[in-house]
Amino acid sequence: MSGGRLGAVALSVFRESVRDRVFYNLLLFAVLLVGAAVLVGQMTAGQDIKIIKDLGLAATSAFGLFIAVFIGIGLVWKELERHSVYSLLAKPVRRTELVLGKYLGLAFTLLVNVAVMAAVLYVVLACMWWISPENIRASWESPALDPALLVAFLLIYVQLLLVTAIALFFSTFSSPMLSAVLTFGFYVIGHFNADLKHFETVIASAPLVWLTRALYYLLPNLAPFDVTAPVVHGQAVSPGYVAMTIGYGAVYVAFLLAAGAHIFARRDFK
Amino acid sequence: MHAIDTEDLTKDYALGFWRKRPYRALDRLTLAVEPGEVFGLLGPNGSGKTTTLKLLLQLVFPTGGRAEILGRPAGDVSVRRRIGYLPENPYFYDHLTAVELLDYFGRLLGIGAADRAARIPRLLDQVGLGAERRLALRRCSKGMLQRVGLAQALLNEPEVVFLDEPMSGLDPIGRRMVRELILGLRDRGATVFFSSHILSDAEAVCSRVAILAGGRLVASGLLTDLLAFGIKGWEVVVEGADTAAIERVRAMAARVTPIAERRYAVELPSTARPDVVMAEMTAVGASVVSINPLRDTLEDYFMRQVAEHVRERQVRA
Ligand SMILES: Nc1ncnc2c1ncn2[C@@H]1O[C@H](COP(=O)(O)OP(=O)(O)O)[C@@H](O)[C@H]1O
Ligand SMILES: [Mg+2]
Numbered sequence: 001m002s003g004g005r006l007g008a009v010a011l012s013v014f015r016e017s018v019r020d021r022v023f024y025n026l027l028l029f030a031v032l033l034v035g036a037a038v039l040v041g042q043m044t045a046g047q048d049i050k051i052i053k054d055l056g057l058a059a060t061s062a063f064g065l066f067i068a069v070f071i072g073i074g075l076v077w078k079e080l081e082r083h084s085v086y087s088l089l090a091k092p093v094r095r096t097e098l099v100l101g102k103y104l105g106l107a108f109t110l111l112v113n114v115a116v117m118a119a120v121l122y123v124v125l126a127c128m129w130w131i132s133p134e135n136i137r138a139s140w141e142s143p144a145l146d147p148a149l150l151v152a153f154l155l156i157y158v159q160l161l162l163v164t165a166i167a168l169f170f171s172t173f174s175s176p177m178l179s180a181v182l183t184f185g186f187y188v189i190g191h192f193n194a195d196l197k198h199f200e201t202v203i204a205s206a207p208l209v210w211l212t213r214a215l216y217y218l219l220p221n222l223a224p225f226d227v228t229a230p231v232v233h234g235q236a237v238s239p240g241y242v243a244m245t246i247g248y249g250a251v252y253v254a255f256l257l258a259a260g261a262h263i264f265a266r267r268d269f270k
Numbered sequence: 271m272h273a274i275d276t277e278d279l280t281k282d283y284a285l286g287f288w289r290k291r292p293y294r295a296l297d298r299l300t301l302a303v304e305p306g307e308v309f310g311l312l313g314p315n316g317s318g319k320t321t322t323l324k325l326l327l328q329l330v331f332p333t334g335g336r337a338e339i340l341g342r343p344a345g346d347v348s349v350r351r352r353i354g355y356l357p358e359n360p361y362f363y364d365h366l367t368a369v370e371l372l373d374y375f376g377r378l379l380g381i382g383a384a385d386r387a388a389r390i391p392r393l394l395d396q397v398g399l400g401a402e403r404r405l406a407l408r409r410c411s412k413g414m415l416q417r418v419g420l421a422q423a424l425l426n427e428p429e430v431v432f433l434d435e436p437m438s439g440l441d442p443i444g445r446r447m448v449r450e451l452i453l454g455l456r457d458r459g460a461t462v463f464f465s466s467h468i469l470s471d472a473e474a475v476c477s478r479v480a481i482l483a484g485g486r487l488v489a490s491g492l493l494t495d496l497l498a499f500g501i502k503g504w505e506v507v508v509e510g511a512d513t514a515a516i517e518r519v520r521a522m523a524a525r526v527t528p529i530a531e532r533r534y535a536v537e538l539p540s541t542a543r544p545d546v547v548m549a550e551m552t553a554v555g556a557s558v559v560s561i562n563p564l565r566d567t568l569e570d571y572f573m574r575q576v577a578e579h580v581r582e583r584q585v586r587a
Pocket of ligand 2: 316319320321358
């Protein structure tokens with residue numbers, strides 16, 4: 001494993017994705033958010049800054065998901081489809097390094113993406129604060145420029161890292177179509193995973209209980225990464241919770257990357 | 271130590287969607303290439319040339335047999351610092367330029383920043399890539415991509431260079447450039463292993479060739495050996511000969527073709543002696559314009575080998 005080579009692979013991914021779609025995404029996001037803020041501001045006379053925060057975090061999640069899935073799958077798939085992997089793998093780079101470097105490159109792209117979105121949201125919130133009269137400001141549940149928002153952004157970012165790892169994992173052995181469907185599937189299931197636990201209590205058959213329990217532990221649990229509700233209502237999110245959630249994400253990501261690299265290292269590039 | 275060494279190298283691809291059955295793309299190939307050789311892997315489309323190269327670079331894993339480069343097993347990462355590879359119909363990244371691509375690959379090869387900055391423009395000049403080097407690669411034509419592919423294969427001044435159909439997609443100027451590039455590599459002692467289905471390209475640069483058909487090695491050897499037995503006769507062009515003189519020669523000739531007024535191409539069998547014809551012609555005041563040996567070209571040889579292989583297979587079937 002060489003840092004220089006990982007860095008070189010990661011840099012190429014970052015360059016490619018920045019020139020590909022990401023910046024258009026950011027632009028679209030910013031415009032959308034500002035437009036919505038102005039609209040909401042007009043409608044509610046600045047009453048509900050919550051909506052802006054909700055909207056900003058939801059948009060960050062959604063746009064990030066889009067980038068994570070499509071670029072995440074494209075990372076490996078395009079490399080194989082266009083045969084660029086042939087000349088790449090003739091260089092002194094291990095297949096494992098390639099997978100990891102690609103992942104790091106996209107992780108960095110996503111980081112920039114989430115950071116810019118966070119900055120845009122803060123700018124919009126600052127404007128709201130500035131144009132709102134004192135009595136309205138006083139009615140807000142949480143301050144406009146609430147630092148707790150950063151916690152929400154951080155967990156969104158970790159969730160996106162997890163989704164990227166899922167996309168990368170699937171794309172090491174299946175077609176892009178199937179990978180996209182599976183990744184989105186995992187994302188949706190991931191958010192309703194907790195329901196499997198409840199499901200367990202209402203079924204009688206023992207094998208089915210075991211199956212749902214296995215699925216519950218095997219499938220990613222994404223719901224904990226969404227702390228939008230407490231954050232916009234000004235409720236504290238404990239550092240312990242944040243650390244646990246990040247730890248869970250890190251373990252899951254490590255597992256997926258190891259499995260993906262294992263598959264990638266053994267396959268034929270026909 | 272051989273530069274390249276394979277023993278019983280075999281590759282089966284799985285065909286079919288539901289019930290996979292193996293399809294043998296390469297069948298027990300045993301080859302050895304010496305350091306400093308320009309070695310041509312020849313064969314018609316689908317004969318297993320690309321498969322051989324991919325096995326040597328471990329882009330696909332062999333079903334059987336082994337492959338070594340510079341004494342190390344194929345797939346050894348450390349040996350890749352010392353080799354270059356041009357894939358068939360190379361393609362790279364949509365949004366990078368040629369310069370950025372080479373810089374990226376240069377980093378992977380562990381070439382320092384100063385070296386990269388010096389080497390990349392020089393290489394791009396050498397392969398004939400002009401202002402296009404600052405263009406996103408998705409806007410490059412096939413010929414331009416081929417040139418970028420060549421440049422990236424030579425970036426680390428490799429000891430062994432693998433070129434899969436290096437002339438394909440290039441215009442005559444490009445083909446000559448590739449020929450000169452290969453000869454330049456040979457002159458500095460590199461080993462060149464290249465595949466082609468165009469035989470005249472191989473004839474111009476190879477010392478040794480192997481011929482594949484249907485995944486099997488059907489012939490290999492020094493180009494001069496493969497062609498030496500092939501002197502089929504002589505072609506003598508004479509000028510100023512009258513009909514009577516030509517009639518005398520016709521007895522020895524396999525064929526006489528009039529070219530223009532009093533000018534003839536006389537084809538002699540390999541048993542005839544061209545100096546006798548020369549003497550006859552000079553005696554009647556005619557002159558000999560040229561004498562050329564009629565050789566088997568690689569093309570003829572190749573067609574014969576492939577035809578034989580096909581016949582063998584039909585007999586077996
Ligand atoms: N990915 C693959 N799957 C199945 N068959 C393949 C694959 N790649 C090549 N082949 C088959 O293997 C044989 C050799 O192919 P190849 O090595 O590409 O030939 P060449 O480079 O000499 O044209 C051909 O019959 C081809 O159809
Ligand atoms: Mg080929």
